[in-house]
Amino acid sequence: MSILQGQYTHNLPQIAYCAQEVKLHEEQAALNSGTTLSELMQRAGHALFELARNRAVKNILIFTGKGNNAGDGFMLAKRCLHAQIHVTVCALFEPSLLKGDAAEAYQLFCRSGGRVVSLRSCIDHSYDAIVDAVFGTGFRGDLPEQVKEAFNHFKSSKAWKLAVDIPSGVNGTTAEVSPDSFQADTTLTFIALKQGMLTGNAPNLCGELLLADLGVADAFAELSHTNCCYPGGKYLRSLRPVRAADSYKNQCGHVLLVGGGKGMAGAIRLAAEACLRTGAGLVSVATHPENQSAVLHGRYELMVHGVAIAAELEALLNKADVVVIGPGLGQDAWAKKMYAAVKKYQGLVVCDADGLNLLAQSHLPWHRAILTPHFGEAKRLLGNSTFNTSKRFEMAEQLSAEYAACIVLKGPGSLIVDGKRININRSGCSAMASAGMGDVLSGIIAGLLAQGLSRFEAATLGVYIHGLAAEQAARDGQLGTLASDLFVHIRGIMG
Ligand SMILES: NC(=O)C1=CN([C@@H]2O[C@H](COP(=O)(O)OP(=O)(O)OC[C@H]3O[C@@H](n4cnc5c(N)ncnc54)[C@H](O)[C@@H]3O)[C@@H](O)[C@H]2O)[C@@H](O)CC1
Numbered sequence: 001m002s003i004l005q006g007q008y009t010h011n012l013p014q015i016a017y018c019a020q021e022v023k024l025h026e027e028q029a030a031l032n033s034g035t036t037l038s039e040l041m042q043r044a045g046h047a048l049f050e051l052a053r054n055r056a057v058k059n060i061l062i063f064t065g066k067g068n069n070a071g072d073g074f075m076l077a078k079r080c081l082h083a084q085i086h087v088t089v090c091a092l093f094e095p096s097l098l099k100g101d102a103a104e105a106y107q108l109f110c111r112s113g114g115r116v117v118s119l120r121s122c123i124d125h126s127y128d129a130i131v132d133a134v135f136g137t138g139f140r141g142d143l144p145e146q147v148k149e150a151f152n153h154f155k156s157s158k159a160w161k162l163a164v165d166i167p168s169g170v171n172g173t174t175a176e177v178s179p180d181s182f183q184a185d186t187t188l189t190f191i192a193l194k195q196g197m198l199t200g201n202a203p204n205l206c207g208e209l210l211l212a213d214l215g216v217a218d219a220f221a222e223l224s225h226t227n228c229c230y231p232g233g234k235y236l237r238s239l240r241p242v243r244a245a246d247s248y249k250n251q252c253g254h255v256l257l258v259g260g261g262k263g264m265a266g267a268i269r270l271a272a273e274a275c276l277r278t279g280a281g282l283v284s285v286a287t288h289p290e291n292q293s294a295v296l297h298g299r300y301e302l303m304v305h306g307v308a309i310a311a312e313l314e315a316l317l318n319k320a321d322v323v324v325i326g327p328g329l330g331q332d333a334w335a336k337k338m339y340a341a342v343k344k345y346q347g348l349v350v351c352d353a354d355g356l357n358l359l360a361q362s363h364l365p366w367h368r369a370i371l372t373p374h375f376g377e378a379k380r381l382l383g384n385s386t387f388n389t390s391k392r393f394e395m396a397e398q399l400s401a402e403y404a405a406c407i408v409l410k411g412p413g414s415l416i417v418d419g420k421r422i423n424i425n426r427s428g429c430s431a432m433a434s435a436g437m438g439d440v441l442s443g444i445i446a447g448l449l450a451q452g453l454s455r456f457e458a459a460t461l462g463v464y465i466h467g468l469a470a471e472q473a474a475r476d477g478q479l480g481t482l483a484s485d486l487f488v489h490i491r492g493i494m495g
């Protein structure tokens with residue numbers, strides 16, 4: 001099927017752009033491909049129509065806005081009229097506000113016999129599909145009240161919900177999400193992936209994500225810039241360390257995990273076991289003397305040291321290739337002594353949990369570290385910074401610059417930022433809100449670092465393995481997924 005016949009794909013590219021970048025270059029990309037923006041709008045309408053037809057939609061409601069996103073909606077509506085699909089277009093803004101290609105699309109719809117209606121006249125009917133053609137790449141800020149009212153009215157409708165380009169309410173550049181945004185089952189996005197759709201709460205609002213490049217992908221890629229990648233599973237799996245047949249344990253890296261304050265043996269044990277399962281050759285634990293036998297119990301591959309004073313820890317640090325600090329560490333005097341000793345360590349460090357909370361008290365950079373904050377920890381690390389912390393990209397980039405570290409900002413669509421490079425992880429539930437999940441992630445990343453992966457690779461592959469293992473564990477049908485349920489899956493994914 002050619003582009004002109006409305007092609008779209010489930011195979012998403014491994015690169016994403018700011019929504020502004022798409023807006024900036026779409027016209028030139030069209031010209032360089034021998035076409036026009038008006039033709040692109042027709043292609044967008046055609047792709048939407050093919051998608052609706054493949055779903056055997058019979059009775060469709062389309063909400064329209066005042067920009068070109070609405071133009072795509074009118075193109076879809078016109079095709080529905082011609083195909084004798086019952087279509088209702090509810091204009092949430094006066095059509096007289098439409099300009100250029102969108103105004104022309106509206107005229108075409110009217111000339112085909114279409115009429116727009118108000119929200120009041122469509123709320124008492126039911127539809128098998130509801131389409132959001134209100135805002136796309138031009139959206140900023142919060143949704144206007146009449147748009148919220150329309151979306152809220154159909155919130156519990158069982159209709160299939162399709163977002164045109166981006167669900168209205170999602171900022172395609174920053175990933176900020178307005179309250180009452182459109183909750184799509186499917187989003188058909190155009191030309192290129194927009195980074196703001198891929199992280200935080202935005203992926204939940206997009207539902208299944210499809211792409212129609214409208215035949216201008218190559219021209220667009222030549223014109224546009226991005227430092228944001230969206231690596232696929234095949235690439236990520238290619239990063240897995242491979243063990244030579246004649247290797248021995250001392251060649252596979254030695255990780256030292258520091259944590260487990262009084263009465264908190266579980267977190268460090270989870271992190272240490274994740275490290276073993278990811279393939280680290282030797283795994284040592286430095287924990288409060290009270291926890292020594294609890295951490296060792298049942299996992300005799302670990303070397304567990306009860307450590308009371310900094311000098312004991314320093315001796316262990318000298319033997320380690322990679323250090324993890326934070327799981328179950330606490331913030332008492334013992335924890336502060338351990339943290340201070342690790343902060344002086346010159347090698348690679350993964351810092352999580354209370355390690356991050358102690359770091360937030362000093363705000364000192366940590367070269368060679370990977371920091372793995374969730375949203376709350378990230379806010380603490382940024383202190384009294386006044387910028388809007390719902391902007392995930394800015395937040396992660398600022399953390400990376402301030403701490404000179406690689407940042408893993410956890411959450412659905414985890415962001416991995418190292419200097420100027422940004423990855424968005426594809427796995428949906430890398431930071432499931434259950435006890436111990438973060439500890440397992442820090443252990444996986446350290447295990448990968450120990451086997452020679454770069455910070456960026458270890459963080460990227462680590463988040464992928466963790467997310468995939470969590471998804472697989474959840475699919476097993478347990479009531480709640482336990483962090484330790486991930487272990488068996490980690491082995492499978494590591495191959
Ligand atoms: N011919 C073209 O230019 C093409 C455009 N495309 C579509 O056009 C879209 C982009 O079009 P536009 O640049 O017109 O942008 P939008 O259609 O997203 O709308 C922008 C309009 O909404 C207003 N607006 C933004 N945020 C608002 C808020 N919080 N409250 C109230 N009003 C707000 C802006 O002032 C502007 O009038 C894409 O997402 C895509 O769907 C595609 O069809 C490809 C071709």
Ligand SMILES: [K+]
Nearest residue numbers: 132135164166
């Ligand atoms: K939309």
